[in-house]
């Protein structure tokens with residue numbers, strides 16, 4: 001686009017850089033001329049999509065000429081039943097990404113309000129705040145990646161409408177106990193909401209020790225976000241949900257684009273909740289893989305950050321960028337963390353037992 005045309009782009013948008021996703025398998029196959037590439041970069045489910053869900057998606061393929069029912073009532077009821085909550089407190093979205101954007105637009109006033117989070121944090125919080133003309137304030141984490149509650153609280157002022165927290169956190173895997181989250185939320189001024197993004201909560205052990213849903217009914221200013229992209233293996237279908245006070249849920253449904261959760265995502269989400277055998281298996285593989293990778297990486301001299309998520313952040317004994325590139329050339333994609341501001345760290349998603357072995361063998365060769 002010419003500079004002349006760019007003047008018609010909103011000033012907030014002109015400095016935007018595209019979201020940095022994990023590299024794709026196709027890109028790496030083409031670049032290195034490889035037949036087999038494994039991806040341990042985007043925290044997806046190593047078992048893929050449940051066969052039961054695949055069958056439901058195929059069965060409903062003929063229905064895609066229809067619009068979905070507005071606000072996905074059956075899916076909302078299924079999620080509410082799964083959590084032991086009321087459907088009125090659930091809003092589904094096109095991934096939790098959509099819900100993050102909707103929350104900012106629902107609650108924060110452009111040019112007046114601010115949104116607060118740690119640095120680093122999931123980049124969509126900042127992108128959507130900026131896109132919506134809302135000031136975005138950040139403070140660092142503690143040195144060990146635990147949450148610096150006092151510093152976070154110091155950023156909050158009467159204009160703060162939302163505080164975003166990821167628990168377990170990405171990219172560190174650190175999880176704060178629910179009691180700490182509850183204390184922080186209870187101390188926020190009236191009109192400020194704490195959004196706890198629980199994209200990885202299914203992998204925390206035990207979940208109740210960490211999840212804000214364990215106290216959600218008792219603290220009125222807490223919003224919880226969850227996704228079907230990780231443990232339920234539906235990242236490509238785009239499905240997430242928010243648990244929030246009924247009044248907010250009601251307004252959120254009014255501003256959400258009516259059909260943002262499509263028919264296949266709606267049906268797949270319901271089937272995924274029912275397929276307990278699949279999620280139990282995925283969980284078993286991920287928890288075992290997490291232990292295996294932690295201990296093997298440690299043996300190789302890596303500094304490990306204890307993780308409650310389906311990935312591990314580690315400091316390799318050598319240049320992180322070079323190790324990342326060496327893995328790529330062997331057909332293994334993991335995640336460098338320079339876009340999070342950590343040039344010396346890497347993040348690997350837990351894979352299948354076979355993928356974990358391949359990754360560790362490659363690390364052994366590279367580090368040696």
Ligand SMILES: Cc1ncc(COP(=O)(O)O)c(C=O)c1O
Nearest residue numbers: 095096097122170199227229240
């Ligand atoms: C912390 C966090 N929140 C939200 C998301 C996005 O979830 P969804 O796929 O539901 O949009 C991710 C995805 O990687 C994430 O890491």
